[in-house]
Structures are given as C-alpha cells and as structure tokens.
Amino acid sequence: MDQALLDQHETLVVEMGNMYLDNMELELGKKYKNNNYEINASLYDAQYTELKTKHNISNNEFADVYSDFQKMRPTKHLKQVMDAFTASGGHAEVEPIYDENTERLSVSINFVIKDKTLEKIEGLSPIEVIMVKMDAMLQIDAVLSGADPDISPSF
Secondary structure (H helix, E strand, C coil), X not given: CCHHHHHHCHHHHHHXXXXXXXXXXXXXXXXXHCCCCCCCCCCCHHHHHHHHHHCCCCHHHHHHHHHHHHCCCCCHXXXXXXXXXXXXXXXXXXXXXEECCCCEEEEEEEEEECCEEECCCCXXXXXXXXXXXXXXXXXXXXXXXXCCCXXXXXX
C-alpha cells in the first residue's frame, strides 16, 4: 500500500470510503435477507466516474488510489487509540438496523466510556473512523454468514 498516495488524495479517499460504506449497507441488507449472498461493496461504475471527474484525476492514478484504498488496513495509530480507549474502560456498541423499505442494513457505532456515549473517538482521522465502521460491518457480515437461514438474526 502506498500511504503517500493515499495521503496525497485524502479527500478523495474519504469520499471513496463513504461511498464504500454506503454500498456495504446495501450489500448487508441483501445478506440479511439471504445469508448465502456474497457481499461486494466495490464502487459502481457511476461512482468511480463521479469521483474521478470531481477530483480531476487520471484513470491510472485513480486506479492506483482505489487499489491502495482496497488494501488499507488499520494503522498503528488507530490500533493504539482503540487500545487506549479499551484500557480506559471504553467499549464500542454496534447497532445494525434493517429497513424493510430500502432493504438496507444501516450500522451505527457508539463509543461508551464512563457512562458517556460518543459518536466518535477524538484523535481519529476521518479515514480511521471509516475503517472502524467497516470493521464493524465485516463483523456483522460474519455473523450473518453463520446464521441459521430459517431464523432471523436477533438484531
């Protein structure tokens, strides 16, 4: 992964991440209805074109950024912040909510520490916040994958 390339295009990467999360909610909605469904939250062609045009970036450079985006893993900083949060008695609450009308499984994350509920942990970059939410979504995918197809998940 070329961290310098991602840093150079941080705004693009954050927008890409938000689109990816949006796609993932749609994909999780399909998985919620059919636990054998294979999730693919990749950008649609229209999203790819929209971002490339908006950020006035060449096809090759966009492809490189997108490829590196897909390979991203939690940073050392993110791990340290989450470890410190947990060591201080904090924990994350993940709340998936399925909407029958949109067939979307929305996922919200709250961080709870000392009877306070926070929407995010201070000190995380926007892309790290996206990575935390994506990790929660992947955990939900894993739960849905192992679910009994005859029983609705408990959330």
